[in-house]
Amino acid sequence: QVQLVQSGAEVTKPGASVKVSCKASGYTFTNHAIHWVRQAPGQRLEWMGWINVGNGNTKYSQKLQGRVTITRDTSASTAYMELSSLRSEDTAVYYCARRFVRHFDYWGQGTLVTVSS
């Protein structure tokens, strides 16, 4: 069955970077885009960006442009999201999600990133 398994929780300091992984299984990794969505405590879902896993092309939210980088390792069936210059408002649960046409049919379990001095 399709699974997206994310790396564990992170605690990091303002100004630092964090890299979250998302390992896919149960389907052909290169056939579906991977999107990243975050959710701050008590807040709505926020789209961050996506990667065409087949060719590596990416698109990022204008709000996060310049701070977020999404990559993939097809040999490991794993996508990565790196967020730099972290601020307290980046504290959130970060999700990867598989795109099927124009919706997200499978989600990772979420990774809590806490930014605190």
Next chain:
Amino acid sequence: QSALTQPASVSGSPGQSITISCTGTSSDVGGYNYVSWYQQYPGETPKLMIYDVTNRPSGVSNRFSGSKSGNTASLTISGLQAEDEADYYCSSYTSDTTLDVVFGGGTKLTVL
């Protein structure tokens, strides 16, 4: 970042029907049949409930249905059950070049 507009909360009694609205623009909800709805319990991962405005994934109860009129999409839950109490988010593809996907603010459904 633009967002779709949902009511903050709705409530209903067991057995009743409720509808959650999701209002966008002609650049997203009104322009494409790519509206989806997600159910999220506290501390859990979102679950796809409706896609492409009206379609239900396999395994989702037929008590859940979706529709759209103009720039507003709706999720209807009939025969409310206690287990339906959760947060619901709408989402749409958008032609806004600064984004690819836009989400609603979420609606807390309370089953009285």
